[in-house]
Amino acid sequence: MPSLTTHAGFPVIPIHIDSAWKGTSDCRSCGIRDMVLFADLNEQDFGQIHAPIDNFEYAPEAVLFTEGEQALGIYTLRQGMVKLVRSTADGRARIVRVLRAGDVIGLEALATAHYDTEAVAMVSSSVCRIPLSVLHHLSANSPRLHVRLMQKWQQALKDADDWLAELNFGTARQRVAGLALKMRDADAPHKTSFFAREDMGAMLDLKLETVSREISALVREGLVRPLDKIGRRYEILDEQRLLTN
Amino acid sequence: MPSLTTHAGFPVIPIHIDSAWKGTSDCRSCGIRDMVLFADLNEQDFGQIHAPIDNFEYAPEAVLFTEGEQALGIYTLRQGMVKLVRSTADGRARIVRVLRAGDVIGLEALATAHYDTEAVAMVSSSVCRIPLSVLHHLSANSPRLHVRLMQKWQQALKDADDWLAELNFGTARQRVAGLALKMRDADAPHKTSFFAREDMGAMLDLKLETVSREISALVREGLVRPLDKIGRRYEILDEQRLLTN
């Protein structure tokens, strides 16, 4: 019987985490349709969808898929936040990006039928899953989806480069400030979201204590203000000084 | 009369750097065709190409295109190395990736007709440029190109995540060692390429002095050995210790 450690000696915590199937979608009446892959599809395109598009709910810390796993489909994030996690050869975990409502999760599966990173819900999240077969068929037969797909690829690549160029460069102060600005609510730009300090460290290549110290400093100096008692939501008070630190 | 500084006060060096047109391609007889976008095209596909595919040579430090520039086409790197550079809001330059023979440069232009990063030759490099119109037409009409394109997008995204997860994480030692392994020759895996120390710093988020020190340490401890006197080519002597540093 194998013990609960990997060959590298890291503990494996056997967590069972809930995810739940929530029925199939009628994409025509999707609430966030203007943001997503199917935004421009017409009635004829929808008629070519011959596999069900399922909806799922994931609890915080639930795993959508793991690195290297065989792919069933591409996810669209309807609500919540999902982190993409890579594990390095020596066992450290790195968060390469955070996806939010409207983002596509697992695009890479279109090319390889495997996922390149692990995807984990950071808060309770709802997604829909489009089977690979549907996407392969439509991307060849609907120029409208074809264009959208291209835009999603481009957005994913730009996001990846942004995370590297903006959030993993410079002092601890600059990184935390940069994350605060990047994670602003789309609809309320003076509010922003932070995460568990260890997660923030994995995003910014900092230790959790350093993250905590920098956040405290930003609060002390009046650039941001906590909106809850658990350190997740903050109000941005001085955008200018956050930018030019 | 504008001075030679930007609004942020950084000097602008007015360098004129050579690039030269080297004729148009017959892609059917391309020497590296099996690596590139047009690998699987058939005679019918080639018949649909109605704009010339130009070849160019760039000298070291020559700029292929700048960030935000309107795009004419997508480049394929036939020989040499090209760095992708982002400038942050406060004027620092970050190298987000290095492209090598067979890689595609400027894919993002397919979606937006603009380039998202600056591309600069690091050594003298030869490229061919496929006009956007050709790619738009073929990606809709040739399933063979369609599949290749998807693979190139996926590769670009994976590369971006790799740079973040593997090369911008951990100690200076780990980063330099990681770069040595990533930049190994495709055909001679015990040989590898380094770059100007300042460029390496911009890739790894280190200062050039730190890069120099770490390389010296790797040489001193017998993990690598210089193959030239200018610090560009090295032989990998102990791959295992490079990996597990």
Add this chain to the structure above:
DNA sequence: CGAGCGCTTGACCGGCGTCAACACCCGTGG
């Protein structure tokens, strides 16, 4: 052969990591 640029090396310092104690929030059970 000399000038200049880039690489290396050294000395010193500061920012971030490490280790540890403590505070706070919240769920649980008495």
Add this chain to the structure above:
DNA sequence: CCACGGGTGTTGACGCCGGTCAAGCGCTCG
């Protein structure tokens, strides 16, 4: 209702890695 306990966030003391500043070296090219 309150006492307790665990998990997470905060704060402090200290040490080290990497940044800064500066000098010197070696290669290359005019």
